[in-house]
Amino acid sequence: MVVVSLGIMKSIDSLWKSPNLTKEEEEKEKTKSDLKESLKRLESRLESAEILITNSQLEDAKIILYHLSYDFINFQKKRNKETPIVLGADVSGFVIPESPIKIQPFQFLTQLPSLSTLDEDETDTYLEECFNTYDFLSHAVGKEIKSIYKTQLDDYRKLRRIQIFGFIVILVTTISSYLYYQYKYPEFKDQNIELYSFLDKEHSQTTEDSKLSIPLKKEEIGKWVELSFPIPEAMNQFGGLRIDPLQQRGIRFVLDDLQILDATGKILYSKKFIVGKSLLPEDYQDFLAIVDVKTAGKQEPGEIVEMITTGRNPQIHLVFPMIYNAKTIKLKMKYIEAHKVKKK
Structure with missing residues (x-):
């Protein structure tokens, strides 16, 4: 087993290890590198000449x-392994390659x-013929x-690519896949449940001053929890409630x-979500x-309403008769990660 494992590791390592080249192959690699660099220099000079001609600097472009x-x-000549010629030499004997x-x-x-x-027009034509020559050489070298x-x-x-x-x-x-899974099957995070009171149906605006908040813990997932919100004196009169x-x-x-109680524990308002x-x-x-x-899935009349959040700012706005001297809001609820719900 150890021998087999070592053999597999050696095979994997060989896929990433650069091969040992022969002297002939090393020469080929050197020639390829020289040809590529020479093409880059030719292209750079062509671009310089083009810029000069565009700016009407013909004399500099001609040089x-x-x-x-x-x-x-x-x-x-380098491609054909021939001896190069010097600048200004006679070129009448140069053999134009077939394309x-x-x-x-x-x-x-x-x-x-x-x-x-x-x-200027003739110089433009000359430049165009130089570009044609560059394209030919670039294509030929690429094939070689x-x-x-x-x-x-x-x-x-x-192989590396x-x-x-x-x-x-x-x-x-x-x-x-991970991001999709996180989106499709989000995990419950520690956060808050928030309640906002408002005056009535016609005046349903809420402010931070009318907010009650209790933290929710991840360990409470799947359990019924009874939440109790003390109501400050400034909020004890309202006819609507926003539940986040x-x-x-x-x-x-x-x-x-949902129950709203006074200071003696008397229920001023209650609602079952069925x-x-x-x-x-x-x-x-x-x-x-x-x-x-x-609402979450198919449900039967008389069952407790199961709901699922579809965005990051879920809200339920309730309206009811005006309540006075409220001291406590009690809410019984349960959270379930959507992908952990048992099918009926």
Whole structure:
């Protein structure tokens, strides 16, 4: 078993380890690098000449084009492993290579002797022929790199790209799956349940001054809890109540009973949250507004209403006859993570 494990680890390691090249392959890699660098220099000079011509600096552009013309010739000679020529040498004996593509290279050679006398339009044409030559050489070198200059290192690089791409795909898929799972099946977080009193149906605005808050603990998930909210003197008269059951989407909860009591414990108002015959919450007219909350699944009349939050700011607005001298609000409820609900 140990031998097999070591063999597997060695195989995996070999996939990431750069191959040992022969001397011939090392020469090919060096030649590829030289060709690529030379192409970059040619491209840079072409761009410089183009900028100068655009800015009507023809004399400076012609100097660059003159040097560039011999650079193109010597680049082609390097490809053919021929001796380069010096700047200003006779180019009449230069053999223009055949092009397998529509672009015809080295057409500028006919104008090279008279380059200094060309007008702006003729210089533009000369530049265009230089670009055609660059495109031809770039295409030809690209094919050679994939064929006559191919080495083990190319296969290694290709494998590395595939491995890296595969790793990125796995990473993105994993992160996306995790985020989707967190969205679809959120875990209950410690947060607050908040109550806001308001005057009546026509005056349902709420403020922070009319807020009551009790923290909810994660360990209370799935358990019935009875919450008691002491009412300060300044809030003891109201005809409506906004319940913010939590600040998280995707959590199922059950409101069983709401009671508002005076200082002696007398019930001034109470409400049971049960399913009516219409399959809506009973006494639905008492609900002024329901925000980011919906009923959870199919429910039968007489059952306690189960609800699920659909946004991060769920609210239930209740209205009732004006209450005076209220001292306590009691609320019995239960929270359930939506994905842990048992199917009926």
